[in-house]
Amino acid sequence: xxxxxxxxxxxxxxxxxxxxxxxxxxxxxxxxxxxxxxxxxxxxxxxxxxxxxxxxxxxxxxxxxxxxxxxxxxxxxxxxxxxxxxxxxxxxxxxxxxxxxxxxxxxxxxxxxxxxxxxxxxxxxxxxxxxxxxxxxxxxxxxxxxxxxxxxxxxxxxxxxxxxxxxxxxxxxxxxxxxxxxxxxxxxxxxxxxxxxxxxxxxxxxxxxxxxxxxxxxxxxxxxxxxxxxxxxxxxxxxxxxxxxxxxxxxxxxxxxxxxxxxxxxxxxxxxxxxxxxxxxxxxxxxxxxxxxxxxxxxxxxxxxxxxxxxxxxxxxxxxxxxxxxxxxxxxxxxxxxxxxxxxxxxxxxxxxxxxxxxxxxxxxxxxxxxxxxxxxxxxxxxxxxxxxxxxxxxxxxxxxxxxxxxxxxxxxxxxxxxxxxxxxxxxxxxxxxxxxxxxxxxxxx
Amino acid sequence: xxxxxxxxxxxxxxxxxxxxxxxxxxxxxxxxxxxxxxxxxxxxxxxxxxxxxxxxxxxxxxxxxxxxxxxxxxxxxxxxxxxxxxxxxxxxxxxxxxxxxxxxxxxxxxxxxxxxxxxxxxxxxxxxxxxxxxxxxxxxxxxxxxxxxxxxxxxxxxxxxxxxxxxxxxxxxxxxxxxxxxxxxxxxxxxxxxxxxxxxxxxxxxxxxxxxxxxxxxxxxxxxxxxxxxxxxxxxxxxxxxxxxxxxxxxxxxxxxxxxxxxxxxxxxxxxxxxxxxxxxxxxxxxxxxxxxxxxxxxxxxxxxxxxxxxxxxxxxxxxxxxxxxxxxxxx
Numbered sequence: 001x002x003x004x005x006x007x008x009x010x011x012x013x014x015x016x017x018x019x020x021x022x023x024x025x026x027x028x029x030x031x032x033x034x035x036x037x038x039x040x041x042x043x044x045x046x047x048x049x050x051x052x053x054x055x056x057x058x059x060x061x062x063x064x065x066x067x068x069x070x071x072x073x074x075x076x077x078x079x080x081x082x083x084x085x086x087x088x089x090x091x092x093x094x095x096x097x098x099x100x101x102x103x104x105x106x107x108x109x110x111x112x113x114x115x116x117x118x119x120x121x122x123x124x125x126x127x128x129x130x131x132x133x134x135x136x137x138x139x140x141x142x143x144x145x146x147x148x149x150x151x152x153x154x155x156x157x158x159x160x161x162x163x164x165x166x167x168x169x170x171x172x173x174x175x176x177x178x179x180x181x182x183x184x185x186x187x188x189x190x191x192x193x194x195x196x197x198x199x200x201x202x203x204x205x206x207x208x209x210x211x212x213x214x215x216x217x218x219x220x221x222x223x224x225x226x227x228x229x230x231x232x233x234x235x236x237x238x239x240x241x242x243x244x245x246x247x248x249x250x251x252x253x254x255x256x257x258x259x260x261x262x263x264x265x266x267x268x269x270x271x272x273x274x275x276x277x278x279x280x281x282x283x284x285x286x287x288x289x290x291x292x293x294x295x296x297x298x299x300x301x302x303x304x305x306x307x308x309x310x311x312x313x314x315x316x317x318x319x320x321x322x323x324x325x326x327x328x329x330x331x332x333x334x335x336x337x338x339x340x341x342x343x344x345x346x347x348x349x350x351x352x353x354x355x356x357x358x359x360x361x362x363x364x365x366x367x368x369x370x371x372x373x374x375x376x377x378x379x380x381x382x383x384x385x386x387x388x389x390x391x392x393x394x395x396x397x398x399x400x401x402x403x404x405x406x407x408x409x410x411x412x413x414x415x416x417x418x419x420x421x422x423x424x425x426x427x428x429x430x431x432x433x434x435x436x437x438x439x440x441x442x443x444x445x446x
Numbered sequence: 447x448x449x450x451x452x453x454x455x456x457x458x459x460x461x462x463x464x465x466x467x468x469x470x471x472x473x474x475x476x477x478x479x480x481x482x483x484x485x486x487x488x489x490x491x492x493x494x495x496x497x498x499x500x501x502x503x504x505x506x507x508x509x510x511x512x513x514x515x516x517x518x519x520x521x522x523x524x525x526x527x528x529x530x531x532x533x534x535x536x537x538x539x540x541x542x543x544x545x546x547x548x549x550x551x552x553x554x555x556x557x558x559x560x561x562x563x564x565x566x567x568x569x570x571x572x573x574x575x576x577x578x579x580x581x582x583x584x585x586x587x588x589x590x591x592x593x594x595x596x597x598x599x600x601x602x603x604x605x606x607x608x609x610x611x612x613x614x615x616x617x618x619x620x621x622x623x624x625x626x627x628x629x630x631x632x633x634x635x636x637x638x639x640x641x642x643x644x645x646x647x648x649x650x651x652x653x654x655x656x657x658x659x660x661x662x663x664x665x666x667x668x669x670x671x672x673x674x675x676x677x678x679x680x681x682x683x684x685x686x687x688x689x690x691x692x693x694x695x696x697x698x699x700x701x702x703x704x705x706x707x708x709x710x711x712x713x714x715x716x717x718x719x720x721x722x723x724x725x726x727x728x729x730x731x732x733x734x735x736x737x738x739x740x741x742x743x744x745x746x747x748x749x750x751x752x753x754x755x756x757x758x759x760x761x762x763x764x765x766x767x768x769x770x771x772x773x774x775x776x777x778x
Contacts, residue, residue, distance in 0.1 A: 204756055207756075209579075222537075224539075420760060424750070430515040
């Protein structure tokens with residue numbers, strides 16, 4: 001029925017050469033999106049609504065039965081045309097995940113609605129552009145210090161966020177800008193934190209590696225130190241009985257840290273609802289995984305903890321696997337390890353060119369064959385779920401957002417000097433902080 | 447031949463470290479160098495070319511595990527190898543703290559001299575670098591000064607770095623060698639290519655003076671040199687500048703002799719003031735030289751906060767704060 005209507009309306013548009021339909025088909029066909037309730041609430045809405053430009057029909061979102069967080073009288077437009085032109089949902093084959101100590105595996109097919117696809121594209125593209133902007137600002141010396149960029153790995157952050165709830169918890173290592181965004185912090189606060197201004201998410205006191213958000217515990221500089229913390233957060237979830245999980249991320253380099261195995265043991269012993277995620281981007285700074293690890297099957301490293309190995313460049317694969325893993329934890333079966341096989345285009349940090357231990361050809365190959373954003377875009381285009389122009393408009397909007405954020409990050413003032421000593425301890429009265437000589441004492445307020 | 451061999455060569459600090467390691471690998475067949483990313487040359491290029499020259503069984507990468515690296519190094523040293531472990535930044539040395547304090551430092555003592563890990567040397571980049579923020583700028587020498595059984599050494603320049611590093615490697619006690627990372631490229635000197643050692647536990651008087659004794663180590667020495675010049679120029683105060691070099695065991699005698707002469711002492715370091723090593727020096731000196739002191743001993747150190755992300759110029763004990771301290775001491 002729907003297909004027939006689509007075909008008819010397409011034909012009508014072509015014949016008449018007009019953009020506007022002769023009849024409003026929404027009266028006849030159900031316009032609601034087929035997203036299930038849990039999916040709708042996990043859609044992460046960016047701070048600004050998408051622009052409704054002169055070619056409005058193509059860019060505006062569908063009105064769904066469940067109201068998105070963005071919906072308000074001004075932002076939603078009932079558009080019949082986009083529905084009629086595009087497929088609203090498709091099912092894709094995703095790569096099989098290897099499993100360790102598991103009877104079942106994540107599904108081999110993933111459903112993607114048009115809304116979700118555009119959403120994932122938007123978020124991934126924002127992370128990509130934000131990281132590239134950070135690269136630019138770093139080269140201009142506006143950002144200083146240590147900056148670890150996430151481009152290439154966007155599918156991991158977006159896929160995980162799509163599968164968990166905002167009330168679930170997440171903690172990661174220093175390559176944290178992507179997660180800070182997916183967990184709800186605006187691009188301008190992230191960039192301002194990188195430049196060390198008071199508008200930054202940690203008031204400019206933390207920098208690149210220390211960004212936080214509700215239910216997002218950072219941003220941790222010391223390799224591997226965040227994993228026992230993640231196990232502890234999972235314990236809190238279990239203790240409070242709130243059915244939440246904690247996603248605790250680390251890299252292939254950190255997989256050899258002793259404290260990880262301590263955390264694994266405790267999590268398995270007490271059946272903590274912790275999803276340990278190893279983002280394997282094949283290089284621990286300058287050392288490839290073969291040269292650092294006796295076993296590169298990171299999903300098996302938990303030994304007695306079940307594991308899944310996932311294609312981390314495919315956002316749908318990551319989403320399905322994370323959903324599977326989160327369900328595993330929520331059902332009280334204990335922790336689970338997920339290895340996401342991914343790749344970073346930049347070097348380890350901005351001071352690492354990234355080509356002394358790998359070839360430019362390798363980077364180019366990954367960029368051309370497995371780029372997560374390109375993959376999603378091609379999937380959607382080849383299944384007629386969106387148009388090239390739509391993607392272009394999204395790109396333009398994101399570019400503008402990131403530009404404005406960079407503007408803010410460059411122009412916002414730095415925190416005042418009093419902040420140097422604040423938040424050392426929790427104290428009611430101001431605490432005196434001894435300084436560089438006995439005659440100077442600064443106050444610390446918390 | 448000998449004269450040509452001793453001809454000095456212009457090197458910066460990381461090159462002088464490479465030279466010292468090169469000398470060691472050449473003369474000592476049991477020497478091995480290991481750590482994170484040392485094979486391609488290291489993140490600060492201190493081990494460039496060594497793997498190609500001496501082979502991958504002598505210069506090799508370890509996985510990312512500081513506790514494992516130091517533990518492994520202690521074992522290798524006990525078995526007889528000259529083990530030179532690199533910790534990528536001094537800020538990351540804490541997972542290895544237990545191994546250093548509880549194993550390395552106490553090995554000889556607890557085995558009644560039957561065993562020791564004296565041929566272990568741990569090297570780590572140390573100190574503030576301008577943009578290091580919380581975890582790439584720390585100076586943890588005070589934590590280790592509290593541990594009998596190990597030696598802690600900090601050079602101020604390429605010539606000192608090579609001599610002191612070779613002394614640490616030769617020394618029959620486990621040593622921690624902190625290299626000021628901001629000086630890796632910035633400090634350039636003519637350094638002999640041949641091996642040579644400088645004495646450990648001996649402070650060096652860089653500049654004689656009669657009014658104030660100024661003690662510092664590592665990068666701070668260069669700051670204090672400027673302060674001494676400023677004091678001479680603006681206040682007519684002559685400063686005696688001493689580089690402590692070895693933090694543990696430290697040269698009490700040289701410092702006290704100097705304080706007896708001048709009557710005033712200023713100690714300066716980047717690490718936070720409470721419990722920083724200046725406290726130990728201050729306490730010992732007042733014990734020994736109480737009646738010789740003209741003014742309270744002054745410590746100009748970092749604030750009692752984590753090393754900040756963006757307030758670094760305010761945090762570090764720069765020359766103005768030290769100059770101010772000297773002024774106050776003179777007018778006490």
